[in-house]
Amino acid sequence: MSISHVVALGGSLLRPEEAQQRSRWFGLLRQMVVHLEGNGRRLGLVVGGGLPAREGIGLVKDLIEDRHRLDEIGIAGTRLNATVLQQLLQSIGCDVAPVVPTSVEQARSLMDRHNVVVMGGTVPGHTTDTVAVKLAAAVQARHCIIATNVAYVHSKDPRYHDDAEPFVSMTLDELGAITGVGVPLDPGASAVVDPMAVEAAMDASLDLAVLDGRDIARLEAAIDGQPFEGTLIRA
Numbered sequence: 001m002s003i004s005h006v007v008a009l010g011g012s013l014l015r016p017e018e019a020q021q022r023s024r025w026f027g028l029l030r031q032m033v034v035h036l037e038g039n040g041r042r043l044g045l046v047v048g049g050g051l052p053a054r055e056g057i058g059l060v061k062d063l064i065e066d067r068h069r070l071d072e073i074g075i076a077g078t079r080l081n082a083t084v085l086q087q088l089l090q091s092i093g094c095d096v097a098p099v100v101p102t103s104v105e106q107a108r109s110l111m112d113r114h115n116v117v118v119m120g121g122t123v124p125g126h127t128t129d130t131v132a133v134k135l136a137a138a139v140q141a142r143h144c145i146i147a148t149n150v151a152y153v154h155s156k157d158p159r160y161h162d163d164a165e166p167f168v169s170m171t172l173d174e175l176g177a178i179t180g181v182g183v184p185l186d187p188g189a190s191a192v193v194d195p196m197a198v199e200a201a202m203d204a205s206l207d208l209a210v211l212d213g214r215d216i217a218r219l220e221a222a223i224d225g226q227p228f229e230g231t232l233i234r235a
């Protein structure tokens with residue numbers, strides 16, 4: 001059986017400020033996928049909604065009370081970003097599933113038949129972090145990698161606290177004490193790891209790796225099971 005890896009790719013990674021950096025990041029990601037494919041690995045990429053999700057939700061946030069409806073808008077944003085990557089990888093001949101699956105079960109079954117599966121969100125009530133954790137558990141990946149735009153999990157939000165300390169390693173319980181466990185975020189709200197994903201990782205006894213996905217080398221190291229710059233979270 002091939003070794004399977006699952007990566008949650010934060011939506012913000014698809015849109016660096018500079019167009020030049022954007023092409024470079026897409027190019028390096030593409031190269032990494034070709035390399036993994038060449039080594040007979042399977043890869044599930046679960047892409048976040050980033051700007052389109054937040055923008056869509058923002059348009060009607062004051063007008064719609066039902067949070068599940070806002071979540072559906074967010075999911076549409078994740079699927080747009082997933083389609084961008086799916087088409088990019090297909091265009092260079094990677095064996096990518098021809099559909100963007102709508103459930104973890106469908107993604108798991110597509111991973112039996114294709115080297116790469118790219119998906120976004122599934123149902124309201126959580127973010128793509130949770131989808132990625134569930135897919136990682138379903139395909140028995142070593143861990144679920146959460147590639148975002150911060151380098152480490154910190155003791156506090158480093159954007160607002162100068163004394164926030166980065167963790168190189170920690171346990172899921174310690175992560176849960178920071179993020180909360182099993183409490184859904186507001187539609188479009190972001191956290192270093194979704195509390196619903198922390199709960200799913202606890203349920204599955206699955207390790208997590210949180211790293212800065214702007215640097216593809218860190219992502220490759222984590223996929224290869226090498227020491228990587230970021231936070232390793234043990235179940």
Ligand code: UTP
Nearest residue numbers: 010011048049050071074121122124127128188
């Ligand atoms: P994201 O997974 O993009 O959330 O989902 P995020 O944590 O903000 O990730 P980044 O910033 O892109 O990395 C965006 C929104 O889509 C809805 C939620 O409202 C979420 O906040 N969503 C997403 C769901 O309801 N279910 C899903 O499976 C995925």
